[in-house]
Amino acid sequence: MKLLVTGGAGFIGSAVVRLAASRGHRIVNLDALTYAACLGNVASVSDNPLYVFEHADIRDRAALDRIFAAHAPDAVMHLAAESHVDRSIDGPGDFVETNITGTYNLLEAARSHWEAQDRPESFRFHHVSTDEVFGSLPADPAVKFTETTPYDPRSPYSASKAASDHLVRAWQETYGLPVVLSNCSNNYGPYHFPEKLVPVVILNALAGKELPIYGRGENVRDWLYVEDHADALLTVLERGAVGRSYNIGGENERTNLDLVRMICAILDEIRPKPEGSYADQIAFVADRPGHDARYAIDPSRIRQELGWRPSVTVEEGLRRTVQWYLDNEDWWRPLQARDGVGARLGTGRGAAR
Numbered sequence: 404m405k406l407l408v409t410g411g412a413g414f415i416g417s418a419v420v421r422l423a424a425s426r427g428h429r430i431v432n433l434d435a436l437t438y439a440a441c442l443g444n445v446a447s448v449s450d451n452p453l454y455v456f457e458h459a460d461i462r463d464r465a466a467l468d469r470i471f472a473a474h475a476p477d478a479v480m481h482l483a484a485e486s487h488v489d490r491s492i493d494g495p496g497d498f499v500e501t502n503i504t505g506t507y508n509l510l511e512a513a514r515s516h517w518e519a520q521d522r523p524e525s526f527r528f529h530h531v532s533t534d535e536v537f538g539s540l541p542a543d544p545a546v547k548f549t550e551t552t553p554y555d556p557r558s559p560y561s562a563s564k565a566a567s568d569h570l571v572r573a574w575q576e577t578y579g580l581p582v583v584l585s586n587c588s589n590n591y592g593p594y595h596f597p598e599k600l601v602p603v604v605i606l607n608a609l610a611g612k613e614l615p616i617y618g619r620g621e622n623v624r625d626w627l628y629v630e631d632h633a634d635a636l637l638t639v640l641e642r643g644a645v646g647r648s649y650n651i652g653g654e655n656e657r658t659n660l661d662l663v664r665m666i667c668a669i670l671d672e673i674r675p676k677p678e679g680s681y682a683d684q685i686a687f688v689a690d691r692p693g694h695d696a697r698y699a700i701d702p703s704r705i706r707q708e709l710g711w712r713p714s715v716t717v718e719e720g721l722r723r724t725v726q727w728y729l730d731n732e733d734w735w736r737p738l739q740a741r742d743g744v745g746a747r748l749g750t751g752r753g754a755a756r
C-alpha cells in the first residue's frame with residue numbers, strides 16, 4: 404500500500420510511520436513542521452527507500468494537489484492537526500484553520516485524485532479523530548462513549564475536530580469518497596511532545612520541579628499506549644468498513660492524580676531520589692476552563708468487528724514510557740525551548756488571536 408500520512412512528524416503520526424514502514428508499506432509523510440513536530444521522530448525510517456517526506460501545509464490546496472499527483476497514494480491517513488486543548492483556549496483561530504479548513508482542503512484534493520483515477524473502491528481516506536468530540540461523561544463506570552454517542556464538543560479543539568469529522572462523513576455521503584473514521588482516547592508513549600501531561604510530569608519530576616495537576620486531579624481519562632494506537636489505526640485502515648467509525652481506547656481508565664502517582668512510583672523505583680518520593684512534588688493548580696470530567700471508550704465495535712485490543716496495561720505502557728524518556732534526553736531537551744513549552748497555557752486569560 405502507498406500511504407499518504409499527514410502529520411507524520413507529530414506524536415501519533417510518527418508512530419504510524421514507523422510501524423507502517425516496518426510492515427513494508429510505502430509512505431509519504433506530509434507535515435508542515437509546526438512547533439509540535441520533530442523530524443527526529445521519524446529518523447529511524449528517513450533512509451528507508453520506501454519513505455518520502457513532503458514539507459507541506461494542509462491549508463495549501465495547490466501543494467496538496469501537487470503531492471497527490473506526484474505520489475498517487477492508495478490511501479490517506481489524516482492526522483495533521485493542532486492538538487493541544489490548552490493552546491486552543493488561547494488561540495482558537497489556528498485550530499479552525501488547520502483542523503477544519505485544512506481537512507476540507509485535504510478532502511477536496513483526495514476527491515479530485517480519486518475521481519481522476521476512476522473512483523477506485525479500494526481507495527481509503529482515514530480520518531483520525533478524538534473521543535473529545537463526544538463531550539464529558541458522568542462518573543458512572545457503566546456509561547462510556549460508543550460510536551453512536553451524540554456529538555457534544557466543549558473546547559475549541561474538540562469543536563474543530565467534531566467539525567472535521569462531519570466534513571469527512573459528508574464527503575462520503577455526498578461524493579462517495581470511501582472514508583473511514585476513528586475516535587481515540589488519550590495517547591501516551593515515546594516521542595510525546597513535552598507540553599502534554601505525561602511527559603511534563605516525567606520531565607518536571609526529574610528536574611525537581613512541581614508536578615502541576617489541574618483542579619483536584621479527579622478528571623478521568625482512558626489511557627492508550629501510542630504504539631497500540633498505531634497498530635489499531637492500520638487495522639482500521641486495512642479492514643474497517645467504508646463509512647464506519649471505530650472508537651479506540653486503552654481499556655485503562657485512571658484519574659489524572661492516579662496516573663501522576665503511578666509515574667512517580669515508577670520513577671521512585673528506577674531513578675530514586677536521594678530522599679523522599681517524586682509524589683512530594685505534586686502541586687494542584689488552577690483548573691482548565693471547561694475541563695471535561697471523564698472520557699471513557701466502549702471498545703466493543705473494534706474488538707468484535709476487527710478483533711483488535713490494546714496489548715499493554717497502563718502500568719506497563721507507563722513503565723516503557725518513563726524508561727524511554729530516561730534514555731532519550733537528546734530528543735526532549737531541545738524541545739523544551741520551543742515557544743510556550745513549560746508555560747501555563749489555556750487559563751482563559753490569553754489574548755485572542
Ligand code: NAD
Nearest residue numbers: 410412413414415435436437439440460461483484533590
Ligand atoms: P501532534 O500535535 O503531536 O502532531 C500534529 C502534527 O501535525 C505535527 O507534526 C504538525 O507539524 C502537523 N501539522 C499541524 N498543522 C499542520 C498543517 N496545517 N499542515 C500540515 N501539518 C500540520 O498531534 P498528535 O498528538 O500526534 O495527534 C495526531 C492526531 O490524532 C490529531 O488529529 C489529533 O486530533 C488526534 N488525536 C490525538 C490524541 C492524543 O492523545 N494525542 C487523542 C485523540 C486524537
